[in-house]
Amino acid sequence: MIADAFGIVYTGEEAARLKELTHSRSVAATPFGGRYRCIDFIISNMVNSGISNIGVIAQKNYHSLMDHLGSGKEWDLDRKRDGLFMLPPYVTRDNVGLYRGTVEALKSIGGYIRRSTQRYVLFSGSYTIFNRPFGHMIEQHINSGADITIMFNDNDILEEYDQYEDLRLVIGPDGRIVDLELNPYRSQNQNKSCNVVLMEKNLLEYLVEEASAHGLYDFTRDVLQRNVRKLKLFGYHYSGFVARLNSPQAYFKSNIALLKSDVRADLFDDAHPIYTKVKDEVPAKYGPTADVKNSIVASGCIVEGEVRDSLLFRGVYVAKGAKLSNCIVMQGSQIHENASLDCAILDKTVVVKRGRKLHGHEKFPIAIRKGSII
Amino acid sequence: MRKKQIVAMLLAGGQGSRLGILTSNMAKPAVPFGAKYRIIDFPLSNCVNSQIDTVGVLTQYQPLELNTYIGNGQHWDLDRIDGGVFVLPPYVKGKCGQWYSGTANAIYQNQMFVDQYSAEYVLILSGDHIYKMDYAAMLRFHIEKGATATIAVFEIPIAEASRFGIINIDDDKRIVSFDEKPKCPRSNLASMGVYIFNWQNLKAYMQADEENAASQNDFGQDIIPGMLQNGEVLYAYPFHGYWKDVGTIGSLWEANMDLLEDSPLLDLYDPFWRIYSRNPILPPHYVSAEASINCSLVAEGCEVYGRISHSVIFAGSYISHGAVVEDSIVMPGAHIGENAHVYKSIIDERAIIGQGVVVGAKPQKNLTIDNSLTGDITLVGYDMHIPDGTALPRGMVATKETLGYLYKKGGTTP
Numbered sequence: 001m002i003a004d005a006f007g008i009v010y011t012g013e014e015a016a017r018l019k020e021l022t023h024s025r026s027v028a029a030t031p032f033g034g035r036y037r038c039i040d041f042i043i044s045n046m047v048n049s050g051i052s053n054i055g056v057i058a059q060k061n062y063h064s065l066m067d068h069l070g071s072g073k074e075w076d077l078d079r080k081r082d083g084l085f086m087l088p089p090y091v092t093r094d095n096v097g098l099y100r101g102t103v104e105a106l107k108s109i110g111g112y113i114r115r116s117t118q119r120y121v122l123f124s125g126s127y128t129i130f131n132r133p134f135g136h137m138i139e140q141h142i143n144s145g146a147d148i149t150i151m152f153n154d155n156d157i158l159e160e161y162d163q164y165e166d167l168r169l170v171i172g173p174d175g176r177i178v179d180l181e182l183n184p185y186r187s188q189n190q191n192k193s194c195n196v197v198l199m200e201k202n203l204l205e206y207l208v209e210e211a212s213a214h215g216l217y218d219f220t221r222d223v224l225q226r227n228v229r230k231l232k233l234f235g236y237h238y239s240g241f242v243a244r245l246n247s248p249q250a251y252f253k254s255n256i257a258l259l260k261s262d263v264r265a266d267l268f269d270d271a272h273p274i275y276t277k278v279k280d281e282v283p284a285k286y287g288p289t290a291d292v293k294n295s296i297v298a299s300g301c302i303v304e305g306e307v308r309d310s311l312l313f314r315g316v317y318v319a320k321g322a323k324l325s326n327c328i329v330m331q332g333s334q335i336h337e338n339a340s341l342d343c344a345i346l347d348k349t350v351v352v353k354r355g356r357k358l359h360g361h362e363k364f365p366i367a368i369r370k371g372s373i374i
Numbered sequence: 375m376r377k378k379q380i381v382a383m384l385l386a387g388g389q390g391s392r393l394g395i396l397t398s399n400m401a402k403p404a405v406p407f408g409a410k411y412r413i414i415d416f417p418l419s420n421c422v423n424s425q426i427d428t429v430g431v432l433t434q435y436q437p438l439e440l441n442t443y444i445g446n447g448q449h450w451d452l453d454r455i456d457g458g459v460f461v462l463p464p465y466v467k468g469k470c471g472q473w474y475s476g477t478a479n480a481i482y483q484n485q486m487f488v489d490q491y492s493a494e495y496v497l498i499l500s501g502d503h504i505y506k507m508d509y510a511a512m513l514r515f516h517i518e519k520g521a522t523a524t525i526a527v528f529e530i531p532i533a534e535a536s537r538f539g540i541i542n543i544d545d546d547k548r549i550v551s552f553d554e555k556p557k558c559p560r561s562n563l564a565s566m567g568v569y570i571f572n573w574q575n576l577k578a579y580m581q582a583d584e585e586n587a588a589s590q591n592d593f594g595q596d597i598i599p600g601m602l603q604n605g606e607v608l609y610a611y612p613f614h615g616y617w618k619d620v621g622t623i624g625s626l627w628e629a630n631m632d633l634l635e636d637s638p639l640l641d642l643y644d645p646f647w648r649i650y651s652r653n654p655i656l657p658p659h660y661v662s663a664e665a666s667i668n669c670s671l672v673a674e675g676c677e678v679y680g681r682i683s684h685s686v687i688f689a690g691s692y693i694s695h696g697a698v699v700e701d702s703i704v705m706p707g708a709h710i711g712e713n714a715h716v717y718k719s720i721i722d723e724r725a726i727i728g729q730g731v732v733v734g735a736k737p738q739k740n741l742t743i744d745n746s747l748t749g750d751i752t753l754v755g756y757d758m759h760i761p762d763g764t765a766l767p768r769g770m771v772a773t774k775e776t777l778g779y780l781y782k783k784g785g786t787t788p
Contacts, residue, residue, distance in 0.1 A: 034658035035674075073448065259660070261677075268657040278653040282642040283409035283673040285634075286682075290668055298658035299410070299674055300643075312658075 003138055005120035005198070006082070007046040008109070009039065010102055012059025013127055013165070019248055020367035021347060022061070027245060028126035029065040031330045031348070033258055033267070034298040034311050037068050038245055040276045041129045041267075042196075046122065047075050048272035049133040053082035055112050057105045059089060059098075068277055075275045085112055101218035106208045113205060121204050123219070125165075125195035129243040129254065131267050131274060134198070137236045141198050144175065146234035148203070148224070151194040153242045165246065167193035167220055169235045177233035180225045191235060194242055197224070241266045252345060252365040255311050255328050259294055281314050289320050305335065313348075322352075326362065330370075344368065376456045378428050378491040380513060380570075382421050383481055386414060386501040387434040387474050392622045394747045394771055395755040396722060400439035403431075403501030405626070406705050406723070408633050408642070409671040409686045412443060413620060415651040416506070417499045418450045418459070423647050424509040426497065428457035430487050432480045434464055434473055449652045462487060476591030482580040493573050498593065500567040504629050504640065505617040506647055507568070512611045516570045522606040523576070523598070525549065526568035528617045535559035539567075539594045541610050549608040554594050563610060566617060569593060575606075616640040623748045627720060630686045630703050634669050654689040654706070664695065673706075680710065688723075697727075702734075711762065718768070719752040727754065728762035733772075735765040741783055743776075745769030 011028035021030050028039035039056070046054055054077060058065060071077075072084030087109045089097040099105040106113070106123075113121070120141070122134060130153075141149040152169045169191040170179035181187055197219075207223050216222035224233070241263050243254035257263050268274060281300030286292070292307040300315035305322035313331045318324060321338040333350040335341065341352065343360035347370040352358070356374050360366035368374065390402025397405060403414035414431075421429050429452060433440055440461070447459035462484050464473050474480035481488075481498065488496055495516070497509055507526070516524040527541050540553045541563045553559065579597050583589050589596045601608060616639040620626040632638055642649055656675025661667060665678040672678065675690040680697030688706040693699060696713040705723045710716060714727045717734035727733060734752040737743070745768075754760060754772045764780070766772055 036657075261660070264657065264660060273655040274657070275655060280648050280650050280653065282649075283671045283687075284659065286667040286670045286672065287636070288669050292661045292667060293665065294663040295661050296658050297661060297672070314658075 003050045003120070003134065004118050005049075005051055005122055005134070005138060006053035006055070006116045006118040006201075007043075007051050007122045007124065008055045008057065008106070008113070009042055009046075009124050009126055010057045010105055011039065011062065011065060011126040012057060012099055012102075012105060013125055013246075018245065018251060020369045021248065021251060021345065023369055024061060025064040026059070026061050026126070028056075029062075029068055030127075030245065030251070031313055032129060032243075032245065032251075033255065034296045034313050036274060036276045037065075038129060039065065039069070039126045040274055041131065042124050042126060043069075043075050043077075044272070044274045045130070045132060045134065047077065047275065049135055049138075051122070051134070052077065052079060053085075053116055053118060055085040055087050055109060055116075057087045057109060059105070062086075062088060070277065074277050082116075087112060099217070101222075103208055103211045103217045103219050103222060106204070106219065107212050110205070110208075113201060116201065119200060120198060121201045123197045123199075123204065127245045128195040129245065129267070130194065130238065130240060131269055131272060132238055132240060133272050134196075137196075137198060140236055141234070144234050145232065146176075147199060147231040148227075149198045149234045149236050150177065150224070151196040151198075151236045151238055152191045153194055153238045153240075154190040154192070155239065156190070156192055156242065156244070165195075165220070167195075167224075169193060171235050175234055177228060177235055180220075180228055180233075182221060182225060191237075192242075192244075194238060195244075198236075248345065248365060248367050249363065252328065252343075252362070256309070256326065258296055258311065259309060279314055284312075287320070326365075328365075347372075350374070375490045375492075378457060378493050380426055380428075380495040380497055380509075381488050381491050381493040381573075382417075382426050382429045382497040382499055382509070383484070383488070384414070384417055384429055384431045384499045384501055385477050385480060385567075386431050386440060387480060388500075388502065389435045390502065390621060392747060393626065394623060395753060395773060396623070396626075396720070397436070399436055399756060401433060401435050401437060401501075402621070404440045404443055405620070406688055407504060407620065407626070408630060409673045409688050410654070411649060411651045413504065414440070414443070414501050415450075415649050416504050417501060418444075418452070419647075419649045419651075420505075420507050420509060421497075421499075422450050422452060422650065424507075424511075424513075426509060427452065427454050428491055428493075429459045430462045430484060431459060431501075432462050432474065432484065434480075437461065437463060443652055445652070450650045457491070460487065476589075476596075477593045478580055478583055478597050479591035481576075482584055482591070485577060485580075488573060496571050496573045496576060498567075498569040498571065502619060502621045503566065503617060504620055505566075505613070506615060506640065506644075506649070507613055507617075509568075509570075512568070513570060515611050516609065519547075519609045520607065521570075521609040522572055523601060524570045524609045524611050525598070526566040526613050527563040527610045528566050528613050530562055530564045532559060532562045535562050535564065538564035541565055543610045547610050547612070549602065549610050552594070552598050552602060563612070565594065566613060567594075568613075569598075623720065623751055623753065627703065627718075627751050631684070631701070633671060633686065634684055656689055662695075665693070694729075717752075718750060719754065719766075721754045722756045722758070724757045725754045726759045728760050728764065730763050731760050732765040733760070734768050737767045737769070738783075741767055741780070743767055743770050745771075747771070 077084035168181040172178040284301040287304035298314040304320040305318040308325040310327040317334040322335040345367040386403040390397040452459040659676035673689040679695040694712040701718040711729040714731040
């Protein structure tokens with residue numbers, strides 16, 4: 001289906017929550033699932049819905065994001081008509097280039113929104129991971145006569161304390177949202193927002209102008225929450241796998257969840273593939289002493305040691321005698337002879353030297369910053 | 375059109391009949407290799423890495439797969455404003471028009487393409503070898519020597535020399551004579567089928583060759599001997615490194631197995647000489663708790679529940695619980711059923727091997743198997759479905775016909 005919609009992806013989320021992992025990158029550019037970056041999922045979802053006009057709002061640390069997205073070629077978004085638009089901040093008379101919130105970000109890209117010719121707009125964050133084209137959601141939005149539709153799910157694998165920007169939808173019998181709870185204390189309500197909001201472009205423009213005229217700057221709090229009664233807000237229920245990468249624990253659990261075949265089948269559904277930047281790596285090579293069980297291994301890896309219940313990103317080297325369990329090892333890291341790691345997240349190009357030992361706990365995985373040598 | 379110093383012409387028209395059913399629906403250069411590549415990725419990547427950005431790919435046999443694969447060339451960085459990669463099939467010219475009758479004729483019919491770029495030199499490549507080679511260095515050699523033509527040569531064991539075009543040189547590497555598949559070879563320098571010609575000079579020779587009705591319009595048979603006869607200055611450019619003809623089932627299998635060595639002669643990991651290819655849009659592969667993998671290459675999107683040993687597994691394959699794959703090549707999207715055993719075999723794309731099937735089983739006395747192409751390698755064809763419990767004897771080429779014969783003879787007991 002060809003959607004009469006364009007997409008806006010906001011990547012300025014508070015990156016501090018992922019600690020070491022977002023030291024020098026935005027959450028959107030954080031590696032996930034052995035070969036992807038978080039933002040690949042939302043962009044692929046949009047592309048798989050027939051959306052070919054996507055604006056990506058950058059805020060801080062967006063070099064690695066821009067490097068990743070490039071011209072949008074890998075998502076089939078290098079187009080003459082529409083395509084991928086990187087929208088970095090800039091300094092004007094009205095703003096200093098640093099957004100206090102999503103409303104300010106949307107205001108500053110007013111030109112892009114105005115020029116987009118599609119009727120509907122999908123506004124999304126970048127740290128929520130799922131695989132679902134938006135055709136149904138758009139259909140439901142039109143049929144229900146909603147002003148705004150918010151996607152949600154109610155089967156989160158994560159626990160309460162892992163969450164931030166936790167938006168809960170209280171839904172009435174007719175499907176209409178009667179209340180929105182932001183970071184509720186012990187909420188009984190499991191309907192969590194997936195951070196994807198659909199509305200008409202005209203309404204978005206109006207709401208952004210209205211909010212900023214009142215000095216308000218956060219779209220969730222100042223626009224959605226304030227308008228629960230005034231506007232018709234509907235929830236769109238999604239029952240598949242959803243990961244929200246907003247803490248190291250959540251990051252760890254969501255990656256490890258991919259070792260379950262039903263999660264993989266859902267997140268990597270052949271019918272709508274997840275696109276990412278390709279690296280032209282050699283297929284993974286297993287040596288004579290390799291011993292890999294229950295793990296995900298990306299291309300370019302050379303494995304000679306023991307790997308259990310782990311994810312190896314592209315180009316990882318595990319030497320003979322090294323032991324890994326419950327680890328997430330990002331691109332280009334090296335684990336030398338007889339090193340032993342458990343419950344660790346190794347960022348890109350980390351080197352763990354011969355015989356070193358690192359043991360975290362699943363509730364508190366050790367995250368090692370990019371390029372560290374241990 | 376901007377002038378190009380050199381244009382590459384890749385001869386990809388061969389049927390590759392010695393690869394049997396592997397080339398029944400695709401040209402030889404499109405045959406998968408090394409868990410993710412296709413043969414043509416090697417010459418194309420060599421071109422790009424040698425800063426040659428204009429490549430004509432001459433096709434005529436089953437070109438669909440190859441055309442689709444090459445696309446606009448973006449995967450090799452060959453989507454250029456000036457130049458890039460072009461698929462050049464034979465076409466009708468005025469009242470006539472003909473298939474490519476030989477390697478030289480294919481280039482002759484596409485003179486306009488090279489002329490467009492006012493190229494000084496033309497690099498002729500073939501699409502059936504696996505190697506990494508710097509063509510730019512060869513061009514420098516060609517220019518330094520002031521040669522009319524330069525032929526890349528590779529030292530081979532003298533025992534095999536009678537299978538190749540053999541080149542005899544003097545101390546300066548100037549070519550003295552060229553023997554096509556000689557019975558008594560005088561040297562062990564084999565022509566690699568990689569030539570650099572001065573374009574204007576080659577054009578004259580091709581024209582003369584076309585007018586000679588007895589000619590086979592072939593570089594090795596006609597053009598090069600003709601140049602030597604006329605006293606042209608031809609040089610041999612020695613190539614050192616890994617070079618393998620993958621024109622037969624046996625050599626294709628060997629070349630794949632070569633990659634599984636501890637430090638293979640063909641280094642695919644060199645960041646400055648990457649081999650580019652069309653990458654599958656698939657997640658990383660999954661290795662289950664009961665699986666085991668040793669001495670193997672495994673590509674994206676595979677799900678491994680069985681045992682893989684000394685094998686090359688392409689993208690999107692499924693190795694079921696209890697299955698064993700040894701010394702084999704499993705091409706994209708193949709499915710190996712539960713408890714199936716696959717020994718020294720090539721399983722073509724999308725083939726389904728049923729439960730408990732044995733591929734490469736012991737030969738049975740009452741069966742006559744045509745293994746003239748395969749030797750002891752068992753081949754399962756594209757999209758074939760091997761029913762549960764079947765035993766395919768060593769060397770068999772499993773197609774609908776041979777499978778019917780096997781069943782008539784009761785080939786269900788391993």
